[in-house]
Amino acid sequence: MRPEDFDFAAKLLKDRSGLVITRDKAYLLESRLTPVARKRGLKGLEDLVGGLRTAGEDLLREVTEAMTTNESFFFRDIKPFEQFKAMVLPAMLAARGSRKTLRIWSAASSSGQEAYTLAMVLKEEGAKLAGWKIEILGTDISTEMLEKAKAGLYSQFEVQRGLPIQLLVKYFKKTSEMWQIDPAIRAMVQFREYNLLHDLKPLGQFDVVFCRNVLIYFDQPTKTRVLDNMSRVMPDDGFLYLGGAETVLGISDKFKPVPDQRGVYATTRMPGK
Amino acid sequence: MKSCLIVDDSKVIRMVAKKILHELSFKTEEAEDGAQALEACKRSMPDAVLLDWNMPVMNGIDFLRAMRALPGGDHPIVVFCTTENDIEHIQEAITAGANEYIMKPFDSEILQAKFSQVGLL
Numbered sequence: 001m002r003p004e005d006f007d008f009a010a011k012l013l014k015d016r017s018g019l020v021i022t023r024d025k026a027y028l029l030e031s032r033l034t035p036v037a038r039k040r041g042l043k044g045l046e047d048l049v050g051g052l053r054t055a056g057e058d059l060l061r062e063v064t065e066a067m068t069t070n071e072s073f074f075f076r077d078i079k080p081f082e083q084f085k086a087m088v089l090p091a092m093l094a095a096r097g098s099r100k101t102l103r104i105w106s107a108a109s110s111s112g113q114e115a116y117t118l119a120m121v122l123k124e125e126g127a128k129l130a131g132w133k134i135e136i137l138g139t140d141i142s143t144e145m146l147e148k149a150k151a152g153l154y155s156q157f158e159v160q161r162g163l164p165i166q167l168l169v170k171y172f173k174k175t176s177e178m179w180q181i182d183p184a185i186r187a188m189v190q191f192r193e194y195n196l197l198h199d200l201k202p203l204g205q206f207d208v209v210f211c212r213n214v215l216i217y218f219d220q221p222t223k224t225r226v227l228d229n230m231s232r233v234m235p236d237d238g239f240l241y242l243g244g245a246e247t248v249l250g251i252s253d254k255f256k257p258v259p260d261q262r263g264v265y266a267t268t269r270m271p272g273k
Numbered sequence: 274m275k276s277c278l279i280v281d282d283s284k285v286i287r288m289v290a291k292k293i294l295h296e297l298s299f300k301t302e303e304a305e306d307g308a309q310a311l312e313a314c315k316r317s318m319p320d321a322v323l324l325d326w327n328m329p330v331m332n333g334i335d336f337l338r339a340m341r342a343l344p345g346g347d348h349p350i351v352v353f354c355t356t357e358n359d360i361e362h363i364q365e366a367i368t369a370g371a372n373e374y375i376m377k378p379f380d381s382e383i384l385q386a387k388f389s390q391v392g393l394l
Contacts, residue, residue, distance in 0.1 A: 078389075078390070156358060156376050157383070160375065160376060160379070160383045160386065160387070161382065161383065161386050162386055162390070164373075164390055165363060165367065165371075165373050165374040166367065168363070168374075169360060169363050169364055169367065173360075174358070174359060174360055
């Protein structure tokens with residue numbers, strides 16, 4: 001691949017999704033874009049990347065989607081959901097007791113497992129949440145992933161990664177070879193196409209944000225910008241969840257780690273901001 | 274070191290499971306059917322049982338009920354591992370006292386995920 005073609009592709013990906021591809025990760029282009037090239041009847045990666053300058057929106061979108069990592073599973077890492085149930089949810093129920101509304105955002109929701117996990121966790125709380133209006137929003141840039149999330153259909157392999165068997169029996173139905181999540185759980189979650197790099201205000205305010213294993217793909221200035229933008233759509237007592245390998249330390253002063261709660265961050269308000 | 278009894282009439286499955294479980298630092302024992310497994314449990318209760326459903330002599334669900342009725346039979350954490358993948362079988366297994374349920378085919382990732390869910394890892 002010509003270096004100028006690589007640079008063009010790298011810039012395109014960073015602008016559209018925040019994804020940083022350095023030269024030592026060029027193999028990722030090879031492994032993920034070769035199928036796209038083939039599908040388009042092109043000879044190979046070189047032709048695809050070489051033609052990006054003059055490509056239409058649908059190809060640029062397809063290339064961007066192919067390059068993003070969409071790994072997701074139910075109850076990923078388990079701990080964050082236990083913390084949510086034990087600490088964040090009770091705090092929110094106390095703080096929002098008068099207006100009884102709660103909005104939760106699964107940012108970069110991929111195929112929806114995180115958003116649905118939250119819905120199941122809330123459903124299991126049952127009576128405590130009677131009369132509450134709880135919204136869970138999942139957003140992603142990949143329309144393919146959003147379609148899958150909305151359908152709520154998962155393979156046997158996907159429902160075995162992290163989902164306790166009791167919850168599979170309780171909230172899923174088997175439809176031929178796939179498992180479909182219960183309509184009542186699906187109704188608790190909305191999915192919407194949205195780019196994290198854009199202004200987040202149109203999404204409204206979120207009490208709790210899950211943005212796990214997303215920032216790792218971004219460079220430092222992009223991380224800072226996304227975190228700052230997120231803090232603007234969160235209240236003073238909001239909580240943010242990041243992935244195990246992510247932190248706000250040295251990246252944003254808009255959040256501070258919650259003591260003894262790994263991966264959980266609280267919004268901070270700096271005077272005058 | 275925790276112990277796991279692998280109950281499956283397929284030698285290949287027992288081998289695969291054994292390899293994964295050794296990597297997860299389990300001590301393993303094997304049984305080819307439910308009756309053999311029950312004898313093994315009478316000698317010494319394992320911490321975990323990885324259990325196939327369809328086997329000659331005594332099947333997995335009959336073994337599970339018989340084992341739970343033994344003294345100390347409530348101790349082992351039982352994870353079914355079977356090609357039976359419909360809700361009815363899963364429900365029957367849970368009712369009989371299974372703690373988790375793996376639908377074959379499985380790999381080390383699934384086995385590890387399930388074992389950690391039930392607190393074995």
